[in-house]
Amino acid sequence: MQSRSRRSVLAALSAGSGLGIAGCLGDDESVSVLAAGSLAVVLDDHVGGQFEAETGIACHAEYYGTNAVMRMVSDGRKYPDVVVSADAGLLRDRLYDTHTTWDVSIASNAVGIAYASDTRFGERLEAGDPWYEVARDADPGALAISDPDLDPLGYRAIHAFRLAEREHGLDGFAEAVTDAAYREPQEPQLLAGVETGNRAAAVVYRNMAADHGLPFHPFPEAYDFSNPEYADRYAEASYTTDGGYTATGAPIVYNATALESADSPDAGRKFVRFLANASDLLRENGFETAGFPRTHGDVPAEVTDG
CATH class of the missing domain: 3.40.190.10 (Periplasmic binding protein-like II)
Known part of the structure:
Protein backbone atom coordinates (compact mmCIF):
# COMPACT_ATOMS: atom_id res chain seq x y z
CA MET A 1 0.00 0.00 0.00
CA GLN A 2 1.22 3.47 -0.82
CA SER A 3 2.10 5.93 1.91
CA ARG A 4 0.02 9.07 2.25
CA SER A 5 1.59 12.50 1.80
CA ARG A 6 2.88 14.52 4.75
CA ARG A 7 0.28 17.26 4.20
CA SER A 8 -2.71 14.91 4.13
CA VAL A 9 -1.46 12.87 7.07
CA LEU A 10 -0.80 15.93 9.22
CA ALA A 11 -4.21 17.36 8.42
CA ALA A 12 -5.94 14.16 9.47
CA LEU A 13 -3.79 13.43 12.50
CA SER A 14 -3.98 16.92 13.95
CA ALA A 15 -7.68 17.64 13.40
CA GLY A 16 -9.29 18.92 16.57
CA SER A 17 -6.27 18.73 18.88
CA GLY A 18 -3.06 20.30 20.08
CA LEU A 19 -0.78 17.31 19.48
CA GLY A 20 -3.63 15.24 18.16
CA ILE A 21 -5.34 13.75 21.23
CA ALA A 22 -7.28 16.48 23.03
CA GLY A 23 -10.59 15.28 24.41
CA CYS A 24 -9.55 11.62 24.34
CA LEU A 25 -9.84 10.83 28.04
CA GLY A 26 -11.07 7.28 27.73
CA ASP A 27 -11.41 4.24 29.95
CA ASP A 28 -7.76 3.25 29.44
CA GLU A 29 -5.53 4.27 32.33
CA SER A 30 -2.16 3.31 30.83
CA VAL A 31 -0.44 2.30 27.62
CA SER A 32 2.51 -0.11 27.38
CA VAL A 33 5.19 0.68 24.81
CA LEU A 34 8.03 -1.53 23.58
CA ALA A 35 10.49 0.68 21.71
CA ALA A 36 13.93 0.98 20.18
CA GLY A 37 16.55 1.96 22.74
CA SER A 38 17.49 5.16 20.92
CA LEU A 39 14.04 6.54 21.80
CA ALA A 40 14.40 6.08 25.55
CA VAL A 41 15.20 9.67 26.51
CA VAL A 42 12.72 11.40 24.21
CA LEU A 43 9.86 9.08 25.21
CA ASP A 44 10.61 8.98 28.94
CA ASP A 45 11.52 12.63 29.42
CA HIS A 46 9.31 14.36 26.88
CA VAL A 47 6.66 12.49 24.90
CA GLY A 48 5.38 10.23 27.67
CA GLY A 49 4.79 13.06 30.13
CA GLN A 50 3.01 15.26 27.62
CA PHE A 51 0.87 12.35 26.49
CA GLU A 52 -0.26 11.67 30.07
CA ALA A 53 -0.87 15.35 30.75
CA GLU A 54 -3.09 15.67 27.70
CA THR A 55 -4.92 12.36 27.84
CA GLY A 56 -4.75 11.15 31.44
CA ILE A 57 -3.19 7.91 30.14
CA ALA A 58 0.12 6.91 31.75
CA CYS A 59 2.88 5.70 29.43
CA HIS A 60 4.97 2.70 30.58
CA ALA A 61 7.83 1.95 28.19
CA GLU A 62 10.63 -0.62 27.86
CA TYR A 63 13.58 -0.29 25.50
CA TYR A 64 15.67 -2.82 23.59
CA GLY A 65 17.34 -3.19 20.22
CA THR A 66 14.65 -3.34 17.55
CA ASN A 67 15.53 -6.90 16.49
CA ALA A 68 15.11 -7.96 20.11
CA VAL A 69 11.80 -6.10 20.30
CA MET A 70 10.48 -8.00 17.29
CA ARG A 71 11.61 -11.33 18.71
CA MET A 72 9.95 -10.61 22.05
CA VAL A 73 6.65 -9.84 20.37
CA SER A 74 6.85 -12.72 17.87
CA ASP A 75 7.81 -15.22 20.58
CA GLY A 76 5.08 -14.04 22.94
CA ARG A 77 7.51 -12.89 25.63
CA LYS A 78 6.17 -9.33 25.63
CA TYR A 79 2.63 -8.07 25.07
CA PRO A 80 2.87 -4.31 24.47
CA ASP A 81 0.09 -2.09 23.23
CA VAL A 82 2.50 -0.17 20.99
CA VAL A 83 5.73 -1.10 19.20
CA VAL A 84 8.10 1.63 17.99
CA SER A 85 10.87 0.50 15.64
CA ALA A 86 14.11 2.09 14.45
CA ASP A 87 13.77 0.17 11.16
CA ALA A 88 10.43 0.51 9.38
CA GLY A 89 11.14 -2.43 7.09
CA LEU A 90 11.96 -4.73 9.99
CA LEU A 91 8.65 -3.99 11.73
CA ARG A 92 6.73 -4.66 8.52
CA ASP A 93 8.65 -7.87 7.79
CA ARG A 94 8.20 -9.27 11.29
CA LEU A 95 4.81 -8.02 12.52
CA TYR A 96 2.58 -7.45 9.50
CA ASP A 97 -0.21 -10.01 9.02
CA THR A 98 0.44 -11.68 12.39
CA HIS A 99 0.32 -8.71 14.79
CA THR A 100 -0.65 -5.61 12.79
CA THR A 101 -1.56 -4.40 9.31
CA TRP A 102 -0.40 -0.78 9.52
CA ASP A 103 2.14 1.67 10.87
CA VAL A 104 2.96 5.38 10.95
CA SER A 105 6.49 6.54 10.09
CA ILE A 106 7.50 9.35 12.44
CA ALA A 107 11.15 10.38 11.96
CA SER A 108 14.62 9.70 10.59
CA ASN A 109 18.12 9.97 12.07
CA ALA A 110 21.82 9.92 11.19
CA GLY A 249 21.22 -0.69 3.91
CA ALA A 250 18.44 1.90 3.66
CA PRO A 251 17.56 5.38 4.90
CA ILE A 252 16.67 5.34 8.60
CA VAL A 253 12.93 5.44 9.28
CA TYR A 254 11.32 5.10 12.70
CA ASN A 255 7.76 3.82 12.75
CA ALA A 256 5.08 2.88 15.26
CA THR A 257 2.03 0.65 15.39
CA ALA A 258 -0.55 -0.53 17.91
CA LEU A 259 -0.83 -4.31 18.03
CA GLU A 260 -4.05 -6.18 17.32
CA SER A 261 -3.48 -8.18 20.51
CA ALA A 262 -3.09 -5.07 22.68
CA ASP A 263 -4.58 -5.11 26.17
CA SER A 264 -5.41 -1.42 25.74
CA PRO A 265 -5.96 -1.01 21.99
CA ASP A 266 -7.68 2.38 22.25
CA ALA A 267 -4.84 3.78 24.34
CA GLY A 268 -2.34 2.29 21.90
CA ARG A 269 -3.91 3.98 18.91
CA LYS A 270 -4.11 7.28 20.80
CA PHE A 271 -0.41 7.03 21.63
CA VAL A 272 0.59 6.37 18.02
CA ARG A 273 -1.49 9.33 16.90
CA PHE A 274 0.12 11.52 19.56
CA LEU A 275 3.61 10.34 18.61
CA ALA A 276 2.93 11.12 14.95
CA ASN A 277 2.14 14.69 15.98
CA ALA A 278 5.19 15.05 18.23
CA SER A 279 7.49 16.24 15.43
CA ASP A 280 8.64 19.30 17.38
CA LEU A 281 9.68 17.20 20.37
CA LEU A 282 11.46 14.67 18.18
CA ARG A 283 13.28 17.36 16.22
CA GLU A 284 14.34 19.19 19.39
CA ASN A 285 15.87 15.92 20.60
CA GLY A 286 18.02 15.23 17.56
CA PHE A 287 15.68 13.42 15.16
CA GLU A 288 14.93 14.46 11.58
CA THR A 289 11.20 15.02 10.99
CA ALA A 290 11.04 16.68 7.56
CA GLY A 291 8.68 14.65 5.39
CA PHE A 292 7.02 12.93 8.35
CA PRO A 293 4.61 11.56 9.45
CA ARG A 294 3.68 9.05 6.74
CA THR A 295 1.14 6.25 6.97
CA HIS A 296 1.48 2.71 5.62
CA GLY A 297 -1.06 -0.08 5.44
CA ASP A 298 -4.60 -0.18 6.83
CA VAL A 299 -4.27 2.61 9.39
CA PRO A 300 -7.32 2.72 11.73
CA ALA A 301 -9.63 5.72 11.52
CA GLU A 302 -8.95 6.48 15.20
CA VAL A 303 -5.34 7.22 14.29
CA THR A 304 -6.02 9.49 11.32
CA ASP A 305 -9.51 10.94 11.77
CA GLY A 306 -10.45 13.94 13.90
Whole structure:
Protein backbone atom coordinates (compact mmCIF):
# COMPACT_ATOMS: atom_id res chain seq x y z
CA MET A 1 0.00 0.00 0.00
CA GLN A 2 1.22 3.47 -0.82
CA SER A 3 2.10 5.93 1.91
CA ARG A 4 0.02 9.07 2.25
CA SER A 5 1.59 12.50 1.80
CA ARG A 6 2.88 14.52 4.75
CA ARG A 7 0.28 17.26 4.20
CA SER A 8 -2.71 14.91 4.13
CA VAL A 9 -1.46 12.87 7.07
CA LEU A 10 -0.80 15.93 9.22
CA ALA A 11 -4.21 17.36 8.42
CA ALA A 12 -5.94 14.16 9.47
CA LEU A 13 -3.79 13.43 12.50
CA SER A 14 -3.98 16.92 13.95
CA ALA A 15 -7.68 17.64 13.40
CA GLY A 16 -9.29 18.92 16.57
CA SER A 17 -6.27 18.73 18.88
CA GLY A 18 -3.06 20.30 20.08
CA LEU A 19 -0.78 17.31 19.48
CA GLY A 20 -3.63 15.24 18.16
CA ILE A 21 -5.34 13.75 21.23
CA ALA A 22 -7.28 16.48 23.03
CA GLY A 23 -10.59 15.28 24.41
CA CYS A 24 -9.55 11.62 24.34
CA LEU A 25 -9.84 10.83 28.04
CA GLY A 26 -11.07 7.28 27.73
CA ASP A 27 -11.41 4.24 29.95
CA ASP A 28 -7.76 3.25 29.44
CA GLU A 29 -5.53 4.27 32.33
CA SER A 30 -2.16 3.31 30.83
CA VAL A 31 -0.44 2.30 27.62
CA SER A 32 2.51 -0.11 27.38
CA VAL A 33 5.19 0.68 24.81
CA LEU A 34 8.03 -1.53 23.58
CA ALA A 35 10.49 0.68 21.71
CA ALA A 36 13.93 0.98 20.18
CA GLY A 37 16.55 1.96 22.74
CA SER A 38 17.49 5.16 20.92
CA LEU A 39 14.04 6.54 21.80
CA ALA A 40 14.40 6.08 25.55
CA VAL A 41 15.20 9.67 26.51
CA VAL A 42 12.72 11.40 24.21
CA LEU A 43 9.86 9.08 25.21
CA ASP A 44 10.61 8.98 28.94
CA ASP A 45 11.52 12.63 29.42
CA HIS A 46 9.31 14.36 26.88
CA VAL A 47 6.66 12.49 24.90
CA GLY A 48 5.38 10.23 27.67
CA GLY A 49 4.79 13.06 30.13
CA GLN A 50 3.01 15.26 27.62
CA PHE A 51 0.87 12.35 26.49
CA GLU A 52 -0.26 11.67 30.07
CA ALA A 53 -0.87 15.35 30.75
CA GLU A 54 -3.09 15.67 27.70
CA THR A 55 -4.92 12.36 27.84
CA GLY A 56 -4.75 11.15 31.44
CA ILE A 57 -3.19 7.91 30.14
CA ALA A 58 0.12 6.91 31.75
CA CYS A 59 2.88 5.70 29.43
CA HIS A 60 4.97 2.70 30.58
CA ALA A 61 7.83 1.95 28.19
CA GLU A 62 10.63 -0.62 27.86
CA TYR A 63 13.58 -0.29 25.50
CA TYR A 64 15.67 -2.82 23.59
CA GLY A 65 17.34 -3.19 20.22
CA THR A 66 14.65 -3.34 17.55
CA ASN A 67 15.53 -6.90 16.49
CA ALA A 68 15.11 -7.96 20.11
CA VAL A 69 11.80 -6.10 20.30
CA MET A 70 10.48 -8.00 17.29
CA ARG A 71 11.61 -11.33 18.71
CA MET A 72 9.95 -10.61 22.05
CA VAL A 73 6.65 -9.84 20.37
CA SER A 74 6.85 -12.72 17.87
CA ASP A 75 7.81 -15.22 20.58
CA GLY A 76 5.08 -14.04 22.94
CA ARG A 77 7.51 -12.89 25.63
CA LYS A 78 6.17 -9.33 25.63
CA TYR A 79 2.63 -8.07 25.07
CA PRO A 80 2.87 -4.31 24.47
CA ASP A 81 0.09 -2.09 23.23
CA VAL A 82 2.50 -0.17 20.99
CA VAL A 83 5.73 -1.10 19.20
CA VAL A 84 8.10 1.63 17.99
CA SER A 85 10.87 0.50 15.64
CA ALA A 86 14.11 2.09 14.45
CA ASP A 87 13.77 0.17 11.16
CA ALA A 88 10.43 0.51 9.38
CA GLY A 89 11.14 -2.43 7.09
CA LEU A 90 11.96 -4.73 9.99
CA LEU A 91 8.65 -3.99 11.73
CA ARG A 92 6.73 -4.66 8.52
CA ASP A 93 8.65 -7.87 7.79
CA ARG A 94 8.20 -9.27 11.29
CA LEU A 95 4.81 -8.02 12.52
CA TYR A 96 2.58 -7.45 9.50
CA ASP A 97 -0.21 -10.01 9.02
CA THR A 98 0.44 -11.68 12.39
CA HIS A 99 0.32 -8.71 14.79
CA THR A 100 -0.65 -5.61 12.79
CA THR A 101 -1.56 -4.40 9.31
CA TRP A 102 -0.40 -0.78 9.52
CA ASP A 103 2.14 1.67 10.87
CA VAL A 104 2.96 5.38 10.95
CA SER A 105 6.49 6.54 10.09
CA ILE A 106 7.50 9.35 12.44
CA ALA A 107 11.15 10.38 11.96
CA SER A 108 14.62 9.70 10.59
CA ASN A 109 18.12 9.97 12.07
CA ALA A 110 21.82 9.92 11.19
CA VAL A 111 24.66 7.59 12.21
CA GLY A 112 28.09 8.71 13.39
CA ILE A 113 30.50 8.45 16.32
CA ALA A 114 30.00 9.74 19.85
CA TYR A 115 33.28 9.97 21.71
CA ALA A 116 35.10 11.06 24.85
CA SER A 117 37.22 14.15 24.17
CA ASP A 118 39.89 13.19 26.69
CA THR A 119 40.90 10.00 24.87
CA ARG A 120 43.40 9.50 22.08
CA PHE A 121 40.46 8.56 19.86
CA GLY A 122 38.68 11.80 20.65
CA GLU A 123 41.79 13.93 20.40
CA ARG A 124 42.52 12.64 16.91
CA LEU A 125 38.94 13.23 15.74
CA GLU A 126 39.06 16.79 17.04
CA ALA A 127 42.43 17.30 15.37
CA GLY A 128 40.80 16.51 12.03
CA ASP A 129 42.14 13.00 11.41
CA PRO A 130 39.79 10.95 9.20
CA TRP A 131 37.51 8.92 11.45
CA TYR A 132 38.30 5.71 9.58
CA GLU A 133 42.01 6.09 10.27
CA VAL A 134 41.27 6.74 13.93
CA ALA A 135 38.99 3.70 14.13
CA ARG A 136 41.47 1.47 12.29
CA ASP A 137 44.31 2.46 14.64
CA ALA A 138 42.27 2.16 17.88
CA ASP A 139 42.91 -0.57 20.42
CA PRO A 140 40.54 -3.57 20.37
CA GLY A 141 37.37 -2.71 22.27
CA ALA A 142 37.97 1.05 22.23
CA LEU A 143 35.11 1.52 19.77
CA ALA A 144 31.72 0.08 20.68
CA ILE A 145 28.85 -0.85 18.41
CA SER A 146 25.41 -2.18 19.25
CA ASP A 147 24.95 -5.93 18.73
CA PRO A 148 23.99 -6.27 15.04
CA ASP A 149 22.02 -9.44 15.75
CA LEU A 150 19.76 -7.56 18.17
CA ASP A 151 19.63 -4.02 16.92
CA PRO A 152 19.47 -2.09 13.61
CA LEU A 153 22.02 0.39 14.96
CA GLY A 154 24.48 -2.50 15.13
CA TYR A 155 23.99 -3.64 11.57
CA ARG A 156 23.95 -0.04 10.40
CA ALA A 157 27.41 0.37 11.96
CA ILE A 158 28.60 -2.61 9.91
CA HIS A 159 26.86 -1.23 6.81
CA ALA A 160 28.69 2.05 7.38
CA PHE A 161 32.05 0.30 7.74
CA ARG A 162 31.49 -1.60 4.50
CA LEU A 163 30.36 1.47 2.57
CA ALA A 164 33.27 3.50 3.96
CA GLU A 165 35.67 0.81 2.77
CA ARG A 166 34.37 1.30 -0.76
CA GLU A 167 34.09 5.07 -0.51
CA HIS A 168 37.67 5.58 0.67
CA GLY A 169 39.42 2.57 -0.92
CA LEU A 170 40.26 0.89 2.40
CA ASP A 171 41.04 -2.76 1.72
CA GLY A 172 40.06 -4.95 4.68
CA PHE A 173 38.82 -2.01 6.74
CA ALA A 174 35.26 -3.18 7.44
CA GLU A 175 36.23 -6.63 8.66
CA ALA A 176 39.10 -5.36 10.79
CA VAL A 177 37.08 -2.63 12.53
CA THR A 178 34.05 -4.88 12.99
CA ASP A 179 36.18 -7.63 14.57
CA ALA A 180 37.92 -5.15 16.90
CA ALA A 181 34.73 -3.42 18.06
CA TYR A 182 33.07 -4.21 21.37
CA ARG A 183 29.48 -5.38 20.82
CA GLU A 184 27.05 -4.02 23.39
CA PRO A 185 24.00 -6.28 23.75
CA GLN A 186 21.82 -3.59 25.36
CA GLU A 187 21.38 -0.61 23.04
CA PRO A 188 20.32 1.76 25.87
CA GLN A 189 23.69 1.00 27.53
CA LEU A 190 25.78 1.63 24.41
CA LEU A 191 27.20 4.92 25.66
CA ALA A 192 27.64 3.89 29.28
CA GLY A 193 31.16 2.64 28.55
CA VAL A 194 32.12 5.96 26.96
CA GLU A 195 30.76 7.88 29.95
CA THR A 196 32.61 5.70 32.47
CA GLY A 197 35.89 5.69 30.55
CA ASN A 198 35.81 2.01 29.59
CA ARG A 199 35.37 2.86 25.90
CA ALA A 200 36.70 5.72 23.83
CA ALA A 201 33.80 5.95 21.38
CA ALA A 202 30.67 4.31 20.02
CA VAL A 203 28.79 4.27 16.74
CA VAL A 204 25.42 5.84 17.57
CA TYR A 205 22.52 7.85 16.25
CA ARG A 206 22.90 11.62 16.39
CA ASN A 207 20.20 12.04 19.04
CA MET A 208 21.91 9.57 21.38
CA ALA A 209 25.06 11.70 21.56
CA ALA A 210 22.89 14.74 22.34
CA ASP A 211 20.98 12.79 25.00
CA HIS A 212 24.26 12.02 26.80
CA GLY A 213 25.96 15.36 26.22
CA LEU A 214 28.77 13.80 24.20
CA PRO A 215 30.46 15.24 21.09
CA PHE A 216 29.29 13.69 17.84
CA HIS A 217 31.34 13.13 14.69
CA PRO A 218 28.86 12.53 11.83
CA PHE A 219 29.57 10.14 9.02
CA PRO A 220 29.27 11.54 5.49
CA GLU A 221 25.78 11.34 3.99
CA ALA A 222 27.08 8.63 1.66
CA TYR A 223 26.93 6.26 4.63
CA ASP A 224 25.12 7.95 7.52
CA PHE A 225 21.71 6.62 6.32
CA SER A 226 20.01 9.98 6.69
CA ASN A 227 19.44 10.99 3.07
CA PRO A 228 16.90 9.20 0.84
CA GLU A 229 18.80 10.44 -2.21
CA TYR A 230 21.54 7.96 -1.29
CA ALA A 231 19.16 5.00 -0.97
CA ASP A 232 20.74 3.10 -3.87
CA ARG A 233 24.20 3.52 -2.39
CA TYR A 234 23.04 2.46 1.07
CA ALA A 235 21.53 -0.67 -0.46
CA GLU A 236 24.99 -1.82 -1.60
CA ALA A 237 25.67 -3.00 1.97
CA SER A 238 23.92 -5.80 3.83
CA TYR A 239 24.21 -7.89 6.99
CA THR A 240 22.57 -11.22 7.86
CA THR A 241 21.72 -11.68 11.54
CA ASP A 242 22.17 -14.90 13.46
CA GLY A 243 18.41 -15.38 13.09
CA GLY A 244 18.69 -15.38 9.30
CA TYR A 245 17.28 -11.91 8.64
CA THR A 246 19.18 -10.04 5.93
CA ALA A 247 19.18 -6.31 6.56
CA THR A 248 19.99 -4.25 3.49
CA GLY A 249 21.22 -0.69 3.91
CA ALA A 250 18.44 1.90 3.66
CA PRO A 251 17.56 5.38 4.90
CA ILE A 252 16.67 5.34 8.60
CA VAL A 253 12.93 5.44 9.28
CA TYR A 254 11.32 5.10 12.70
CA ASN A 255 7.76 3.82 12.75
CA ALA A 256 5.08 2.88 15.26
CA THR A 257 2.03 0.65 15.39
CA ALA A 258 -0.55 -0.53 17.91
CA LEU A 259 -0.83 -4.31 18.03
CA GLU A 260 -4.05 -6.18 17.32
CA SER A 261 -3.48 -8.18 20.51
CA ALA A 262 -3.09 -5.07 22.68
CA ASP A 263 -4.58 -5.11 26.17
CA SER A 264 -5.41 -1.42 25.74
CA PRO A 265 -5.96 -1.01 21.99
CA ASP A 266 -7.68 2.38 22.25
CA ALA A 267 -4.84 3.78 24.34
CA GLY A 268 -2.34 2.29 21.90
CA ARG A 269 -3.91 3.98 18.91
CA LYS A 270 -4.11 7.28 20.80
CA PHE A 271 -0.41 7.03 21.63
CA VAL A 272 0.59 6.37 18.02
CA ARG A 273 -1.49 9.33 16.90
CA PHE A 274 0.12 11.52 19.56
CA LEU A 275 3.61 10.34 18.61
CA ALA A 276 2.93 11.12 14.95
CA ASN A 277 2.14 14.69 15.98
CA ALA A 278 5.19 15.05 18.23
CA SER A 279 7.49 16.24 15.43
CA ASP A 280 8.64 19.30 17.38
CA LEU A 281 9.68 17.20 20.37
CA LEU A 282 11.46 14.67 18.18
CA ARG A 283 13.28 17.36 16.22
CA GLU A 284 14.34 19.19 19.39
CA ASN A 285 15.87 15.92 20.60
CA GLY A 286 18.02 15.23 17.56
CA PHE A 287 15.68 13.42 15.16
CA GLU A 288 14.93 14.46 11.58
CA THR A 289 11.20 15.02 10.99
CA ALA A 290 11.04 16.68 7.56
CA GLY A 291 8.68 14.65 5.39
CA PHE A 292 7.02 12.93 8.35
CA PRO A 293 4.61 11.56 9.45
CA ARG A 294 3.68 9.05 6.74
CA THR A 295 1.14 6.25 6.97
CA HIS A 296 1.48 2.71 5.62
CA GLY A 297 -1.06 -0.08 5.44
CA ASP A 298 -4.60 -0.18 6.83
CA VAL A 299 -4.27 2.61 9.39
CA PRO A 300 -7.32 2.72 11.73
CA ALA A 301 -9.63 5.72 11.52
CA GLU A 302 -8.95 6.48 15.20
CA VAL A 303 -5.34 7.22 14.29
CA THR A 304 -6.02 9.49 11.32
CA ASP A 305 -9.51 10.94 11.77
CA GLY A 306 -10.45 13.94 13.90
